[in-house]
Each structure stands twice: as structure tokens, then as C-alpha cells.
Amino acid sequence: MTRAQVLANSRRWFDDGHYQALLKRRVAQPTASDQPGNNEVLKAYLVQEIAPELTASGFDCQVFDNPVAGAPPLMVARRIEADGLPGVLTYGHGDVINGQEAQWRAGLQPWQLVVEGDRWYGRGTADNKGQHTASLSALRQVIDARGGKLGYNVTVLLEMGEEAGSPGLRAFCEQHRALLAADLMIACDGPRVHAQRPTVFLGSRGLVNFSLSLRSRERAYHSGNWGGVLTNPGIRMAHAVATLTDAHGRILVSGLLPPPVSAEVRQALAEVNIGGGEDDPVTNPGWGEPGLTPAERLMAWNTLEVLALGAGQPQRPVNAIPPSAVAHCQLRFVPGTRWEQLADLVRKHLQAHGFDDIEVQVTASSPATRLDLKNPWVAWTMSSIEHSVGKPVTLLPNLAGSLPNDVFTDVLGLPTIWVPHSYPACSQHAPNEHLLASVAREGVAMMAGLYWDLGDAASAPWFLRA
Numbered sequence: 014m015t016r017a018q019v020l021a022n023s024r025r026w027f028d029d030g031h032y033q034a035l036l037k038r039r040v041a042q043p044t045a046s047d048q049p050g051n052n053e054v055l056k057a058y059l060v061q062e063i064a065p066e067l068t069a070s071g072f073d074c075q076v077f078d079n080p081v082a083g084a085p086p087l088m089v090a091r092r093i094e095a096d097g098l099p100g101v102l103t104y105g106h107g108d109v110i111n112g113q114e115a116q117w118r119a120g121l122q123p124w125q126l127v128v129e130g131d132r133w134y135g136r137g138t139a140d141n142k143g144q145h146t147a148s149l150s151a152l153r154q155v156i157d158a159r160g161g162k163l164g165y166n167v168t169v170l171l172e173m174g175e176e177a178g179s180p181g182l183r184a185f186c187e188q189h190r191a192l193l194a195a196d197l198m199i200a201c202d203g204p205r206v207h208a209q210r211p212t213v214f215l216g217s218r219g220l221v222n223f224s225l226s227l228r229s230r231e232r233a234y235h236s237g238n239w240g241g242v243l244t245n246p247g248i249r250m251a252h253a254v255a256t257l258t259d260a261h262g263r264i265l266v267s268g269l270l271p272p273p274v275s276a277e278v279r280q281a282l283a284e285v286n287i288g289g290g291e292d293d294p295v296t297n298p299g300w301g302e303p304g305l306t307p308a309e310r311l312m313a314w315n316t317l318e319v320l321a322l323g324a325g326q327p328q329r330p331v332n333a334i335p336p337s338a339v340a341h342c343q344l345r346f347v348p349g350t351r352w353e354q355l356a357d358l359v360r361k362h363l364q365a366h367g368f369d370d371i372e373v374q375v376t377a378s379s380p381a382t383r384l385d386l387k388n389p390w391v392a393w394t395m396s397s398i399e400h401s402v403g404k405p406v407t408l409l410p411n412l413a414g415s416l417p418n419d420v421f422t423d424v425l426g427l428p429t430i431w432v433p434h435s436y437p438a439c440s441q442h443a444p445n446e447h448l449l450a451s452v453a454r455e456g457v458a459m460m461a462g463l464y465w466d467l468g469d470a471a472s473a474p475w476f477l478r479a
């Protein structure tokens with residue numbers, strides 16, 4: 014069989030309704046991981062839904078308890094054609110966020126696949142069931158087309174806790190390094206830059222969530238009796254927040270800025286336009302770091318957000334000086350940022366501006382990752398996909414959002430390539446989540462092309478093996 018025939022078969026398989034039938038069954042399983050007590054449903058997705066498909070293609074599937082007690086199970090499926098062959102690891106997650114049942118528009122519900130033209134609605138269609146279904150189905154097509162001989166080994170890692178912050182994923186990978194050993198990771202999650210533009214990204218921005226809090230006294234005091242002689246925490250907090258960025262969102266805490274944008278990152282992002290999609294918000298050109306393009310601000314720079322800000326009762330103000338104020342903030346950052354020192358840096362910054370009464374607490378964090386753009390797998394992947402879909406592919410140095418990619422880069426030491434099959438307006442993590450059938454169909458074909466090309470020892474850069 015030829016490469017062109019495998020791609021044609023993959024598209025026919027999609028057009029014959031097989032992909033839709035699989036996805037329909039998978040969406041029907043309410044695999045929410047952000048609510049407790051759902052581990053049986055989460056395990057059933059691995060054991061009853063994914064394992065049979067992979068076993069039929071020659072995989073050895075093992076479901077593991079999470080190293081974190083009570084956290085959802087994980088599955089490792091390996092297809093070892095021969096010891097000593099190069100290997101690819103692919104990752105996905107079968108869990109989703111809760112259904113938000115009451116909020117979907119009329120005619121839609123989270124646990125039922127509803128097809129409206131190109132839009133296929135249901136929880137998990139975009140994140141991540143539709144994506145790992147595209148990847149694993151393509152892999153099966155290639156295994157069949159190659160008569161069971163891929164020429165490389167494959168390991169599938171599927172977790173069921175990604176939407177709960179991937180509890181235990183790092184510890185699991187540390188404990189099972191040998192089982193998960195590979196030369197490359199290819200995974201599918203997140204959005205393309207635009208619906209019609211195939212996209213590859215190489216890592217993700219990291220994040221630190223942190224809270225500023227100021228407790229001036231135990232209770233509120235009447236503003237008529239005490240205004241003018243008591244400090245107002247709301248005003249203090251507003252001024253403290255105003256020292257973190259200027260009025261246009263430019264970060265003013267110098268320790269929280271990334272290194273300058275490199276020439277290759279700048280070049281990769283030169284053609285990337287942000288927004289402009291049907292459901293996209295109108296962007297604000299004057300916001301953020303001056304001198305950068307919108308794509309550079311989003312993917313090559315750091316952003317500091319105020320997520321929530323509070324003093325008193327905004328819904329029901331009273332004539333009193335509130336006792337306390339809080340600002341819940343977030344830094345999204347690219348590699349090279351001193352994010353581990355954020356609490357210290359912000360504390361010192363606030364002290365230098367006269368705010369030594371404000372406490373800083375980090376509440377969540379995840380590192381940033383980015384494969385070197387010059388890594389030979391990058392150009393190889395881009396050209397494989399271009400060959401499959403016959404149109405240009407956008408390279409993003411990293412996703413603007415976050416993924417547990419540091420586990421694969423740092424713990425498993427892998428080059429990481431992400432090929433997303435969703436799009437920015439997919440309503441992931443919201444009511445009316447959907448995928449675009451046209452994108453999923455193209456996704457199945459491009460993944461088949463990638464899995465096919467990995468078996469072409471002359472072109473795939475397996476020579477990079479350590």
C-alpha cells in the first residue's frame with residue numbers, strides 16, 4: 014500500500030461514519046474528573062472503550078492506579094515490534110470537565126453527540142476525546158496498511174485526571190521511566206491557530222496563580238465615623254495592583270519579564286494573526302508589551318492578569334470601610350522566566366513601592382516548555398503534514414495556554430510535538446463544546462501521514478536517538 018492510499022483510506026473511514034460512531038460512544042461516557050467520586054466511570058473509559066481498540070491492533074494495555082491515593086487511573090499501552098527499534102510516545106486524556114448541563118443551549122446536552130453540519134457538539138469532542146480518537150484511529154489505519162509492521166515501537170499514555178490538574182502524572186512518569194521510554198512524543202490537544210490552518214506547537218506557556226491579600230482589621234467600620242483616620246484596604250490594594258502593570262497591561266515587575274524574543278521565535282510568529290474568527294473577541298492593539306506583535310505578546314511574552322479583585326461587598330455596598338481586600342492574579346510565562354521566585358519578586362516589588370502590609374501567596378503553578386525550533390523533528394513534522402494536507406502549516410513555538418508538557422520534556426527527556434485538531438472557538442471548558450468535522454477529518458489524515466512517515470527510516474530523524 015502507498016502513503017496516498019493510506020490517507021485516502023483514512024478519509025473514507027471518516028466519511029463512512031466510523032469516526033462519528035466512535036466519538037458518539039465516547040462522548041456518552043460522563044468522564045468528568047473535576048468532581049470527586051467518579052473513578053469507576055473514568056476507569057471504564059480506559060478498560061471498556063480504549064483498551065479493546067488498542068489490543069486489537071497489537072497493543073499490550075495496562076491500567077495503573079494513580080500514585081496519588083484516590084486520583085484517577087492511568088493507562089499505558091505498548092506495541093513493541095522489536096527491542097531496539099526507535100519508539101514514539103503518544104499522550105491523551107479521556108477525562109473532561111463537568112457537564113454544566115443546565116447551560117447548554119436548547120437541543121444540546123453534554124453527554125450526547127449532536128451533529129449540526131460541520132459542528133459536532135458534546136463534552137470532550139474538542140478536549141480531548143475527539144483528538145485522541147483521531148490520532149489512535151489514524152495509527153490503527155497505518156498498522157493495518159503496513160501489514161502490522163510499523164518499523165518502530167509505540168507507547169500510548171492516557172490519563173484520566175488532566176482536567177483536575179493531572180494529579181500523579183509526574184510521579185507516575187518518574188516511577189515508570191522504562192515503560193514509557195521513547196525517542197519522541199507526538200500528542201494531540203489544544204486548538205489550531207485558526208480553524209482552517211493546520212498547526213504544530215512545541216510546548217506551552219507556564220502559569221503561576223498568586224493572591225495578594227491585605228487584612229487591615231477584623232471588621233468593617235462606618236465610613237462617616239472613621240473615614241479619614243483609617244486606611245482603606247480597597248484603595249491600598251488598587252494602588253498595589255497598579256504597580257504590577259501599567260494601565261495598558263505592560264508588566265512593571267522587571268523580574269517577571271522573559272528573555273528577549275529570539276530571532277527564530279520571531280520568524281515563526283511573523284505570519285501568525287490572532288483573532289478574527291467568527292466567535293473571537295475583538296482584540297485590543299494597544300494592550301500589553303509595546304513593540305511586539307499580537308502573536309508575540311500571546312506566545313513569546315509573559316502576561317499578568319487580575320482574575321478577581323475584591324473588597325467589601327460589590328453586590329451590596331454599605332457605608333463602611335471594608336476590613337480587607339484581595340486580588341487573585343496570574344502570570345502566564347514563556348521559558349526563561351524566573352517563575353519559581355515569583356512570590357519573592359512580587360513581595361520585594363510591593364515593599365519597594367511601600368506596600369509591605371500586603372501578603373503574597375502562590376496558589377498554583379506549572380512550568381513552561383518549548384522544544385528547540387531547530388530540532389530536526391520540527392521541520393520533519395511540518396513537511397509531513399504539508400505533504401498530507403497540501404497546504405501550509407503554522408508553527409507555534411508554544412501554546413499560549415498550559416499543558417503538563419514538562420513531564421514529557423523534563424522527566425522523560427523527550428522532544429515534544431503537539432498537533433492540535435480543535436480550533437479557538439470550540440467552547441472547550443464551556444457549554445456548547447464542539448469540534449469541526451472538517452478539521453477532525455483532516456486531523457485523521459495528517460496523523461495517518463505522520464505515523465506512516467515515522468516508519469520511513471530514511472526520512473524520519475530517528476538518528477537523533479541518544
Ligand SMILES: [Zn+2]
Nearest residue numbers: 140176441442
Ligand atoms: Zn481541558
